[in-house]
Structure formats: structure tokens, C-alpha cells
Amino acid sequence: xxxxxxxxxxxxxxxxxxxxxxxxxxxxxxxxxxxxxxxxxxxxxxxxxxxxxxxxxxxxxxxxxxxxxxxxxxxxxxxxxxxxxxxxxxxxxxxxxxxxxxxxxxxxxxxxxxxxxxxxxxxxxxxxxxxxxxxxxxxxxxxxxxxxxxxxxxxxxxxx
Amino acid sequence: xxxxxxxxxxxxxxxxxxxxxxxxxxxxxxxxxxxxxxxxxxxxxxxxxxxxxxxxxxxxxxxxxxxxxxxxxxxxxxxxxxxxxxxxxxxxxxxxxxxxxxxxxxxxxxxxxxxxxxxxxxxxxxxxxxxxxxxxxxxxxxxxxxxxxxxxxxxxxxxx
Amino acid sequence: xxxxxxxxxxxxxxxxxxxxxxxxxxxxxxxxxxxxxxxxxxxxxxxxxxxxxxxxxxxxxxxxxxxxxxxxxxxxxxxxxxxxxxxxxxxxxxxxxxxxxxxxxxxxxxxxxxxxxxxxxxxxxxxxxxxxxxxxxxxxxxxxxxxxxxxxxxxxxxxx
Amino acid sequence: xxxxxxxxxxxxxxxxxxxxxxxxxxxxxxxxxxxxxxxxxxxxxxxxxxxxxxxxxxxxxxxxxxxxxxxxxxxxxxxxxxxxxxxxxxxxxxxxxxxxxxxxxxxxxxxxxxxxxxxxxxxxxxxxxxxxxxxxxxxxxxxxxxxxxxxxxxxxxxxx
Numbered sequence: 001x002x003x004x005x006x007x008x009x010x011x012x013x014x015x016x017x018x019x020x021x022x023x024x025x026x027x028x029x030x031x032x033x034x035x036x037x038x039x040x041x042x043x044x045x046x047x048x049x050x051x052x053x054x055x056x057x058x059x060x061x062x063x064x065x066x067x068x069x070x071x072x073x074x075x076x077x078x079x080x081x082x083x084x085x086x087x088x089x090x091x092x093x094x095x096x097x098x099x100x101x102x103x104x105x106x107x108x109x110x111x112x113x114x115x116x117x118x119x120x121x122x123x124x125x126x127x128x129x130x131x132x133x134x135x136x137x138x139x140x141x142x143x144x145x146x147x148x149x150x151x152x153x154x155x156x157x158x159x160x
Numbered sequence: 161x162x163x164x165x166x167x168x169x170x171x172x173x174x175x176x177x178x179x180x181x182x183x184x185x186x187x188x189x190x191x192x193x194x195x196x197x198x199x200x201x202x203x204x205x206x207x208x209x210x211x212x213x214x215x216x217x218x219x220x221x222x223x224x225x226x227x228x229x230x231x232x233x234x235x236x237x238x239x240x241x242x243x244x245x246x247x248x249x250x251x252x253x254x255x256x257x258x259x260x261x262x263x264x265x266x267x268x269x270x271x272x273x274x275x276x277x278x279x280x281x282x283x284x285x286x287x288x289x290x291x292x293x294x295x296x297x298x299x300x301x302x303x304x305x306x307x308x309x310x311x312x313x314x315x316x317x318x319x320x
Numbered sequence: 321x322x323x324x325x326x327x328x329x330x331x332x333x334x335x336x337x338x339x340x341x342x343x344x345x346x347x348x349x350x351x352x353x354x355x356x357x358x359x360x361x362x363x364x365x366x367x368x369x370x371x372x373x374x375x376x377x378x379x380x381x382x383x384x385x386x387x388x389x390x391x392x393x394x395x396x397x398x399x400x401x402x403x404x405x406x407x408x409x410x411x412x413x414x415x416x417x418x419x420x421x422x423x424x425x426x427x428x429x430x431x432x433x434x435x436x437x438x439x440x441x442x443x444x445x446x447x448x449x450x451x452x453x454x455x456x457x458x459x460x461x462x463x464x465x466x467x468x469x470x471x472x473x474x475x476x477x478x479x480x
Numbered sequence: 481x482x483x484x485x486x487x488x489x490x491x492x493x494x495x496x497x498x499x500x501x502x503x504x505x506x507x508x509x510x511x512x513x514x515x516x517x518x519x520x521x522x523x524x525x526x527x528x529x530x531x532x533x534x535x536x537x538x539x540x541x542x543x544x545x546x547x548x549x550x551x552x553x554x555x556x557x558x559x560x561x562x563x564x565x566x567x568x569x570x571x572x573x574x575x576x577x578x579x580x581x582x583x584x585x586x587x588x589x590x591x592x593x594x595x596x597x598x599x600x601x602x603x604x605x606x607x608x609x610x611x612x613x614x615x616x617x618x619x620x621x622x623x624x625x626x627x628x629x630x631x632x633x634x635x636x637x638x639x640x
Contacts, residue, residue: 009510011340015205015333021214022331025182030489043548045175045497058218068523169350171502173495177365180491190329203388205337228363335525341534345502365495374501378538
């Protein structure tokens with residue numbers, strides 16, 4: 001699992017005083033940098049070298065996320081196929097899972113314009129970050145049960 | 161179906177000279193303004209009045225999208241539940257479907273913090289934009305077959 | 321003068337229920353597409369062809385801008401130098417100037433990595449959009465005086 | 481001076497394989513969180529409590545900034561007026577100043593809709609981050625002279 005801390009900015013809020021939905025794709029993309037590094041250790045952005053293409057992403061908004069508290073993005077590998085793999089991102093804030101979502105990337109040759117088989121050495125590195133859905137659900141359930149409640153400013157009751 | 165034209169900006173491209181993935185959530189959000197208007201005719205952004213909460217969104221990247229050509233976002237209603245509904249967005253450029261994705265929204269009371277049953281008058285308006293998946297697939301297949309090919313700058317062959 | 325209509329999206333608002341500051345750089349960038357077209361008629365994004373580099377941009381926030389009303393971006397050329405030029409963008413909403421700002425671009429050779437003299441044919445096209453500061457101020461003063469007041473939802477008085 | 485580390489994401493690049501201009505307003509906004517905390521220790525986003533309004537921001541693009549290397553945002557206070565103050569942000573990457581820019585904020589009462597005099601205790605905290613323009617220029621000149629050159633991937637020569 002990769003961890004990355006995001007500090008929400010004022011402009012990430014919207015008129016409901018929550019973090020707006022379009023912030024999540026941006027935060028999850030930053031969290032994929034460590035994965036990019038596995039495939040592109042020198043981050044070279046040329047058609048010859050770059051080798052990842054995003055084909056799908058999804059997002060579930062489970063609880064509101066707020067400005068004023070750091071967000072921890074956790075990234076797991078949940079599926080490793082022949083030439084593609086899927087990651088699961090989670091956004092945690094104040095001890096609670098706020099949003100999650102998947103991203104599927106293809107190992108791709110941008111010049112020949114076709115997918116490639118993921119090499120074994122990369123496959124091994126991806127596997128280090130693998131988690132199954134049941135294991136993750138149980139882990140999160142236990143963690144949220146044990147986390148102390150933080151009194152957040154949620155605005156709605158006192159201020160409409 | 162709602163239509164909205166988006167003009168990509170230079171900053172929407174990334175180093176692969178395609179439109180970057182995080183542009184799509186922003187484009188699809190603009191395309192929901194007409195739906196917002198059905199639920200919030202005066203666009204009032206208060207907890208008392210605002211009544212829509214996004215709970216899910218997903219995106220499929222089917223073909224690359226480029227800077228220099230307008231994009232047409234088409235929005236259909238694909239599911240109307242008791243207190244939620246799902247829309248399908250498509251991004252078309254030069255006669256080809258480039259990306260699509262769904263967004264599920266809940267009809268929500270932000271003060272009582274619970275969902276509400278979608279009223280009948282709104283339900284009727286949503287139904288006007290309904291399409292089933294098979295009908296849409298067939299419509300798109302025919303349209304793409306009939307559309308003339310546009311010679312796009314796709315960069316990869318001549319310039320790497 | 322170039323005109324472009326922008327429809328604010330919900331995610332462009334922030335917790336103060338106004339359009340957030342970082343929306344403006346994005347809106348003004350879209351408004352430069354017509355200028356890009358003068359320099360790059362085919363929008364080709366290669367080092368060989370692309371020829372514009374932004375070196376400065378600034379923004380003044382004069383009046384709040386709101387979700388729910390279209391915004392008109394007006395772009396003028398205010399300075400034409402030997403190898404650079406400056407544009408002024410204005411954001412108008414409901415008959416009032418909300419924000420303005422300048423952007424200075426250099427006519428640039430990305431391979432030789434040096435600026436070039438702007439050719440005469442481009443210079444002529446830029447001049448068509450030129451306006452002086454006093455003329456613009458007077459034009460705007462008259463226009464705002466004559467525009468009818470629109471009753472906007474400005475949220476602050478009734479809803480805190 | 482406040483420091484904040486930003487990790488560029490793939491989507492922050494544009495087709496020239498540099499960081500795109502509109503990334504900077506977002507990065508500089510995140511860097512203002514520590515200043516917000518001086519004025520709003522509990523980050524409460526209500527009209528009653530929130531007290532800062534941005535009235536101006538500007539950006540100078542001095543050297544290209546790249547994906548693949550962290551960016552350090554440094555924020556100084558450069559002017560403290562009666563009811564407003566100005567900060568200077570700098571973006572450093574691999575030991576070189578890439579961009580800088582100012583932001584002017586007004587200490588503002590959102591309910592009465594007028595500016596307020598900045599209280600003495602806040603003024604003292606702002607002064608701790610003050611620097612004059614000559615002092616900063618000299619400091620940066622010395623620092624850049626002493627910093628070792630990093631061999632960056634700048635793409636232009638070998639890849640067009």
C-alpha cells in the first residue's frame with residue numbers, strides 16, 4: 001500500500017462547504033506517482049519511454065470530506081492482468097474512509113499503439129501492494145471501529 | 161439528451177499530447193447543469209434549497225481526445241430510482257465517441273441529512289432524457305459508421 | 321475583441337458560495353484559443369510548430385462572480401512588442417465587470433529555445449483586437465451605467 | 481517563510497512536457513493554508529468567521545518546471561497594510577527558482593461586506609514572515625549560485 005498526504009485547499013471546497021467531487025480524481029492521480037515510478041523509474045515523458053494508459057476510473061463518495069484537515073490517500077493493487085492492472089484508492093480523513101475508487105491502467109506501447117505483457121519484475125513489485133476485497137473491508141471495519149471520533153465542523157446544523 | 165460543447169484548452173493536454181484524464185470529470189460536471197436546473201431552477205446554493213448529492217461517478221477512456229477540436233458532451237438519463245438517478249455522459253470529438261461515464265445522484269435534504277423520494281414532476285422531466293443501453297449502443301454504432309473520417313493530428317507516428 | 325461564454329460549474333464555487341479564484345486562470349486560458357489560432361492555425365502541439373510561451377499572468381478580483389449565470393470573457397490586445405504581446409481578459413456577468421487580468425506571451429522557438437520577432441502578418445491580426453486602457457475604461461464605465469441591475473443571489477445577507 | 485512541498489502529477493504537464501501555467505495558482509493557494517491558519521485557526525468556513533478575500537494575484541514564469549521532481553513552494557509576506565497584506569510565493573525545483581508571484585488579501589467582514597483593520601496580534605505573526613525585495617533577491621542569487629546543477633529531462637533537444 002502506498003500512502004500520500006493531501007492538504008485540501010480552500011478552492012477544493014464547493015458551496016456546500018464540503019470538498020467538491022472533482023478534487024478526488026486529482027488527488028488519486030497524485031497517489032499514482034509511486035506506481036508510475038515502478039513502470040517509469042526516470043519519469044521520461046516521451047512516446048518511446050512512457051508506457052501507461054488509463055482506461056477506466058471510478059469514484060464512490062461515502063462520507064463528506066472537509067477543508068481544514070489533511071487527507072490520507074491509500075493506494076492498493078487489486079487486480080493484475082496480462083497487460084493491465086487495477087488499483088484501488090481510498091481517501092481517509094480524521095479516521096474515516098470518505099471516498100474510494102478504482103483506476104485501471106494498461107501497459108502500453110505508444111509508438112506501436114498496442115498493449116504489452118507486463119514484465120515479471122514489474123509484476124513482482126505490483127504484487128507487494130496487492131490486497132483482496134474481503135481482507136480490505138475487514139481491515140477498514142476494524143480500523144474505523146477503533147479510531148477515535150474527531151469533532152469536525154460539518155456546518156449543516158448550525159449554519160444554513 | 162442534453163448537449164454541451166466544450167472547447168479544450170492547452171492546459172487540458174498532458175505530455176502525451178492528448179487530453180488528460182482529469183479533464184473529463186470537469187467536462188461532465190458542466191454537462192450536468194441542465195439537470196441541476198430541473199431540481200434547482202434558481203440554482204440556489206443553500207442547505208435549505210440545494211438537493212443533489214453525487215455518490216458515484218465513473219469514466220471509460222475509449223479513444224484519445226485532442227486539443228484543437230471541439231468536444232460535444234451528450235448526457236442521457238439511464239436509471240431513475242426512488243430517490244436517486246443515474247446519468248450517462250459521452251464525449252464525442254470529430255464524429256467519434258472518445259469517453260463515456262456515469263454519475264449517480266441522490267435527491268437529498270442537506271438539513272435533515274437524508275434522501276427524499278424524487279417528486280413526480282421531476283421524474284417526468286428526467287424521463288424525457290431517458291435511453292436504454294442497447295438503444296444507445298445501436299444509435300452510436302450507426303452514427304460512427306456514417307460519420308466521415310477526420311484527419312486528426314495524433315502526433316505519435318511522426319513525432320516522438 | 322474576442323468573446324467566449326463560460327458556464328460556471330458547481331465545482332467552481334467555494335465555501336463562500338462565490339466562484340473560487342483559481343477558476344479564472346482556467347477561464348482566461350480558454351479565451352486565448354482564438355489568439356493561439358492566429359499563431360498556430362492548425363493547433364499543432366510539437367516543438368517544431370508550437371510558438372507561444374506564457375511569461376506572466378495577473379488577475380484582479382473586482383466583484384464576486386456567481387454560479388447559475390453565464391460569464392462572458394472578453395479578450396483584448398493591449399500591447400504588441402517586438403517578440404511579445406500582452407492581452408487583457410475581462411470576466412463579465414449579469415452586466416458587470418467581475419474580474420480582469422493580463423497575460424504576456426512570447427513568440428518563441430521551442431527548439432532553438434529563443435524568442436523570435438513577431439511576423440508582420442500576425443502583427444496585423446493582433447492589431448485588430450487592440451484597445452488602449454483609457455478607451456476601455458470609458459467603454460466599460462458607460463456600459464455598466466447603462467446595464468440593468470440583475471437581482472443576483474448573493475447569499476451573504478440572508479444566509480450565514 | 482512558509483515551506484510546502486508539492487509533487488507534480490502527470491495531469492499538471494501539458495503538450496510541451498512542462499508543467500502547465502494553470503498549475504501554479506493551485507499550488508500557491510495550497511501554500512496559503514498556513515496564512516489562513518493565522519487568521520482562521522479553526523478553518524471555519526462561514527460568513528461569520530471567514531475573514532480573507534483575495535483581490536489580486538500574479539505569476540511570473542521564469543524557467544520551465546517539470547514532472548518527476550518535487551517542487552518547494554516558499555511563501556513570504558512582502559507588504560502589510562492597514563487592512564490588507566501581500567504575500568510572495570516562489571516555486572523552486574532542483575535548486576532553481578522556476579516561478580514566482582504575489583497574492584494580495586483583504587481582511588474582510590463577509591456579513592457587513594467591508595474590510596477591517598488587521599489586529600495587532602495577527603500583524604505580529606505576519607511580520608515574522610516578512611522579507612524585503614532586495615534581501616530576497618540577494619538571498620536567491622547566492623542560493624542559486626551555490627546549488628549544484630541537476631541534469632533534468634528537458635525533452636526539447638533530443639525529442640521533437
